Every structure is written in C-alpha cells, then in structure tokens.
Amino acid sequence: MSFVKNYIGEVWGAVKSLATGMKLTGQYALRHKKEKITQQYPDNKDTLKLPERFRGEVVLIHDENNEHACTGCTACELACPNGSIKIITKFDLTPEGKKKKAVDTFVYHLDLCTMCNLCIEACPTDAIKMAQTFEHSVTDRNKLIKVLNKPGSKIREGVEEKKSQ
Template sequence: MNAFKNYISSFFSGLSSLLKGMRVTIRVFFRKKTTEQYPENRDTLQIFDRFRGELVMPHNANNEHKCVACGICQMNCPNGSIKVISETVTDEEGKKKRVLTKYVYDIGSCLYCQLCVRTCPHGAIEFDNKFEHAVFTRDKLVRQLNHEGSTLEKK
C-alpha cells in the first residue's frame, strides 16, 4: 500500500511539473517575436544608441580632430588594439609639443570595453553604430582613424 501511495504522489508531482513547463512554453509561443530578418531589413533596422560597433575619431568641417596624442587610450587598451603614433614639434614660441601623426585601430582585436573612450580627457574618440566588419583578411580590419592632413582643433 505504501508503494502505491509513493507511485501516485510521484505521478501527480511529475504531472504538476509538466503542466508548469507547458504553461511557460505556451506563454512564450504567443509572445511577439523579436527576431530580426537581417540582412533583408537593412533599411528599417534600428540599432540602439549605446551599441558599440566601431571606434571613430570625429573630425569637423575643417578636417580637425581633438586628439592631442597623449596616449592614454593606448595605455588603457587591454589588448593593444590602439596605436598612437606621434612626433614632437616645436611651435612658434619655442615650446615642444606632441602632434598626432597616425592613430591606428585594429577592429579585429578590439574587446569593445570602452576603456579608451572613457579615459580620453578630450573626448577625441567615440564608438559608432557601424557593425558590419566581415572581411576575408584580417589586414582590412586595421584602420587609421585620423584623416590625411588633419590637424588639432583650435580652441
């Protein structure tokens, strides 16, 4: 008789568990679908503003940027995907200062941690929403962020 009670109680326990699982499944089945049909919906695709897709260096209409080549972003990058190449020049007053020659960014090794953007004291770099980076060779993922002939923005 005791074995029969155990059988009945375990049967109803299993049935209860099954019904709970089915309730969750049916609730999810009738929910609005969130799958994006990419790439067919490229024109209507909405990407959130906080999405980190690619590091960019904004330039104004005069081809000027805000980077002073301090190298803080390069130091804070955990895997070395940023290389700031600069040279020291002497201005009219005889002061030596750094000038950005090349700002190289490797998208293929970037962790998108945003440490570079957060620690930049001048706000010279930011993340863009561009996310399509499929290429056949990794060399195409290395980009120079400063434009040719660009200079430091005058304050």
C-alpha cells in the first residue's frame, strides 16, 4: 500500500511543481502590457540617454573659438595599449620667434580602440574625453580612422602654463 501512496505522492508533487512554473509564466503572459524588459531601440532614440561616463569614442574637446587643450605631449599615445592614437606634431613659431611643439594631426583609430579609458586618465590637460555616441557602424573601414582636431583649431591660451604647474 505504501508503494501506491508513494507513487501517487510522486505524481502529485510533480504536477504541483509544474503547475507552479506555469502559474508564473501565465501571470507574465496576462500582464504582458505592463512589464517589458526590451527597449524599442530606434524608436526611443530621442529619449535614450546614456550615462555621462559611458565610453563611446574619444573626442577632443573644442570650445566655441575652435580651440582645444591638446599640447601634443603624446601621453595618451603612450598610454594606449593597442596603438589607437597617433599624434603627429609640428613646430609652431611663437610671436617671440621661438619654436613650440603643437599638435598637427590627432589621428584616432576607432576600429582599434577598446574603450579602456587609459588615454583619458593619462591626459595631463584634460583635452580629450569619452563621448556618449555609440552608433559607430560605417560601410568603409577607413571612415573609422578619425582626425580629432578640427581644421584650423589651435591650442587654448594658458594651457601650457597650467600643465607645468
């Protein structure tokens, strides 16, 4: 008799455990309108706001006078673990006639970048930062090699002094 009791108990326990699971999914199916975990991505583009620390790509900060804070010290280039940054420097002539090192082209390989944030940490003048853009897909790989300093931009006054302090 105990065999039959065990048998029925087994079947009952099994059915109960299955019913518990079905209750849960059934509840989710019933209130499917309220709870959603997916984002409707291209539709929510306007409201989608990424946190300010999000690492999207490296940008060189330009102000309204088209001036940036990059001195061309190549600290970021040295800090980069995989060679995403290449800074080509030139020598400007200061009004006093002295030669001064300045950035000519700030080349940034987005295709190599791993968003490790080490360049931002290394920059002594806070000239670069991580932007919150994330739609990086392009049809040509060459478009991922970017020049960060805008044409005609120059270094902001007073940055050099601040750095040496």
